[in-house]
Amino acid sequence: MNENxxxxxxxxxxxxxxxxxAVRSLKKHNLTAKLKHIDDGAEALDFIFSKxxxxxxxxxxGIKLIILDLKLPKVNGLEILTQLKTNEQKKMIPxxxxxxxSHEKDVIESYRLGVNSYIVxxxxxxxxxxxxxxxxxxxxxxxxxxxxxx
Amino acid sequence: xxxxxxxxxxxxxxxNLRALEVVLKDLDIELVQTTSGNDALKATLHNDFALxxxxxxxxEMDGYELAAILREEEKTAHVPFIFIxxxxxxxxxxFKGYEKGAFSFITKPFQSEILINKVKFxxxxxxxxxxxxxxxxxxxxxxxxxxxxxxxxxxxxYSVSHDLRSPLRAMNGYAHIxxxxxxxxxxxxxxxxxxxxxxxxQKMADLIxxxxxxxxxxxxxxxxxxxxxxxxxxxxxxxxxxxxxxxxQLQWNIFDLPKVKADPELLKxxxxxxxxxxxxxxxxxxxxxxxxGGHTKEAKTVFYIKDNGVGFDMRFYNKLFGVFQRLHKPxxxxxxxxxLAIVQRIISKCGGEIWAEAEVDKGATFYFSLPxxxxxxx
Numbered sequence: 001m002n003e004n005x006x007x008x009x010x011x012x013x014x015x016x017x018x019x020x021x022a023v024r025s026l027k028k029h030n031l032t033a034k035l036k037h038i039d040d041g042a043e044a045l046d047f048i049f050s051k052x053x054x055x056x057x058x059x060x061x062g063i064k065l066i067i068l069d070l071k072l073p074k075v076n077g078l079e080i081l082t083q084l085k086t087n088e089q090k091k092m093i094p095x096x097x098x099x100x101x102s103h104e105k106d107v108i109e110s111y112r113l114g115v116n117s118y119i120v121x122x123x124x125x126x127x128x129x130x131x132x133x134x135x136x137x138x139x140x141x142x143x144x145x146x147x148x149x150x
Numbered sequence: 151x152x153x154x155x156x157x158x159x160x161x162x163x164x165x166n167l168r169a170l171e172v173v174l175k176d177l178d179i180e181l182v183q184t185t186s187g188n189d190a191l192k193a194t195l196h197n198d199f200a201l202x203x204x205x206x207x208x209x210e211m212d213g214y215e216l217a218a219i220l221r222e223e224e225k226t227a228h229v230p231f232i233f234i235x236x237x238x239x240x241x242x243x244x245f246k247g248y249e250k251g252a253f254s255f256i257t258k259p260f261q262s263e264i265l266i267n268k269v270k271f272x273x274x275x276x277x278x279x280x281x282x283x284x285x286x287x288x289x290x291x292x293x294x295x296x297x298x299x300x301x302x303x304x305x306x307x308y309s310v311s312h313d314l315r316s317p318l319r320a321m322n323g324y325a326h327i328x329x330x331x332x333x334x335x336x337x338x339x340x341x342x343x344x345x346x347x348x349x350x351x352q353k354m355a356d357l358i359x360x361x362x363x364x365x366x367x368x369x370x371x372x373x374x375x376x377x378x379x380x381x382x383x384x385x386x387x388x389x390x391x392x393x394x395x396x397x398x399q400l401q402w403n404i405f406d407l408p409k410v411k412a413d414p415e416l417l418k419x420x421x422x423x424x425x426x427x428x429x430x431x432x433x434x435x436x437x438x439x440x441x442x443g444g445h446t447k448e449a450k451t452v453f454y455i456k457d458n459g460v461g462f463d464m465r466f467y468n469k470l471f472g473v474f475q476r477l478h479k480p481x482x483x484x485x486x487x488x489x490l491a492i493v494q495r496i497i498s499k500c501g502g503e504i505w506a507e508a509e510v511d512k513g514a515t516f517y518f519s520l521p522x523x524x525x526x527x528x
Contacts, residue, residue: 017320024327100312123319123355125326125348 006062008034008140012044012080013069013098018121022067022098025132031140034062041075045083048090063093065139067132070099070106078109085114092146094139098132154180155273156197160190160216161205161234170203170234173262174269187211191219199229200276201269206235221251230272232256232265307365311358318358322351357474360488364473367495372413376523379407379453382414383442386421390429400429405443410451411523416496423489424455424516430483431514432459450502451522456515461508470506493518 009031013019019037026032038044046052047059066084070077077097085091096117097110110118119135122128139145157179161167167183174181182197184190187208202220206213213233220226230252252275254268325347329336336344387402394400410417425440432438435458444453462470462477469475471494476487497504501521508514 015316015320017323018316021319021323021327100315101308102312103308121315121319123315123322124352125319125322128319128323 005034007036007059008062008064009036009136010044010047010060010063010066011035011037012039012041012066012072012077013037014039014041014072015069018069021125021128022132025129026136028129029133029137031133031136039073041072041077041080044072044080045075048080048084049087060090060093064145065136066093066095067098067135068095070097070101070110078106078113081110081113081115094143094145096135096139098135154178155200155276156180156182157269157273158190158193158197158199158202158229159183160185160187160202160208160213162186162208163205166205166234170265173265177266177269177273179269179273187216187219190216194220194223194226199226201232201272202226202229203232203234203269206233217253227251230254230275232268232272234258234260304365307362311362314358315355318351318355322348322355325351357486357488360474360486364488364492364495367416367419367492367499370413370416370499372416372499374411374523375414376409376411377414377417378409379444380404382418383407383421383425386418386425390422390426394429400432400438400440403439403441405441407442407444407453408446408451410453410520412500412520416500420493420496420518423493424518427489427516428455428457428459428514430459430485431461431478432457435459446522449522450519452517452519454515454517456513458513461510461512461514463510464508467506471504 009026011019011022013022016039019039023032023035023037026035036047038047043052047054050057050059068077068080072080077099081095081097083090084093084095091114094116095114096119097115098119098121099106100121102120107118116139117135119131122131155178157174159167159170159181161170161183162185164185167185171181171183179200182193182199184193187210190202190204202217204213204217208216213235217231217233220229220231228251232254234256236258252272254272256265256268325344329341329344333341383404387404425442428440429438432440437458439458441456442454443456444451446452460478460482466477469477471490472487473491474487475491476485478485494504497518497520502519504516504518506514506516
């Protein structure tokens, strides 16, 4: 991906296998041209708020969707979700939680924080494929997003 | 380490105190002697008494007044009294507060045996109360420990199941990708092997889900309601029939069922499992028949589900309700072997029992009982 082009999909996922499967699925539907994958919670926050090694420019100016796992090293998904949804500029970015956890507490807390969608990763490959492809297509192509406020 | 029970003695005449001391000398008790109501009250501040012997005729504060005050204080409200008086009086209304605690009378001059007997009686009662309190405390502690262990088990189960699912997802995914991306390079056998990998990964995921289910059933709170079994059974059958893909007509014989008081969600789960089993194991019959009936027998209401399917070998009855135990080959009938384990857990939780009878190739009957709720109209 060109350093100067905008990231449209931000995939925050620490499990390398899940990330590979997700990217492959999105690729099959031509949705990965502008995808960025980050595998660490703290680095994800740096990216989102243009800090640390990502300082300099607004990384999320073209963002259309953030796919977020809950279990992440250093900073977990719910923490990232909180920071996104309590930030005036960033709270309108669609966030889909894509996680192994079907724990009711996690679901409730996520919606309470304002997540747009909560999807549990299926073990069955076809289902996984479908889930990722559908959510990618929905949020990128079908849904009208306001985009981040300027 | 038990300390000796303490007895409070109140008498304004020291010689009476000494006399009581002598009478009670062989008992395993500790005496606290006081000569006035005020001293007695002071003594109660520093001691827990199992019993109080009170002289009635005392200057300043008589025995009845003292007793009334003792009854007012929470610490001494339940201490039993033995009133020692020179004159028997049946003016109990003089003693205010007699309803609150036990008491007895003895008149002077008294026979030692009688006093000893009364004292022993109250001491024993006191000790029984202490033992009971201790048992209660122990029970509360054990309960707290148990709850802690249960909670830990729940978090363990959840994290294990989710952590176990990740690699399964990867296995399944990569096997599929391999098949898709290298389709041209793979022969039929290779594809079969890959399919096998995927299947097993999926199977493991199903087993994990089943285990999670089982543990969840154990935790569910029961919310009892009166349930119309005729309606519920028909509902479940309808749902099962809708999803059933087979061409033979299955005959349902449903007798009039008694109402029962139970948790509707849990009971539905039981019925879904037992009825779908009946369907499954009689599916190969030309004319499958499933019969459902029930009756109330005093304290228990018993239901049964009978099918004319393949049955099972009663020699292996003890495995019937085991976790992941199956009495048939996976090739013959699909299943994880956890359904009956879940059903048994539910029925147990509801205070009932489940059992079965079967004969190979003749069919099986599953019975379950639930406690009859006497307040529900049947």
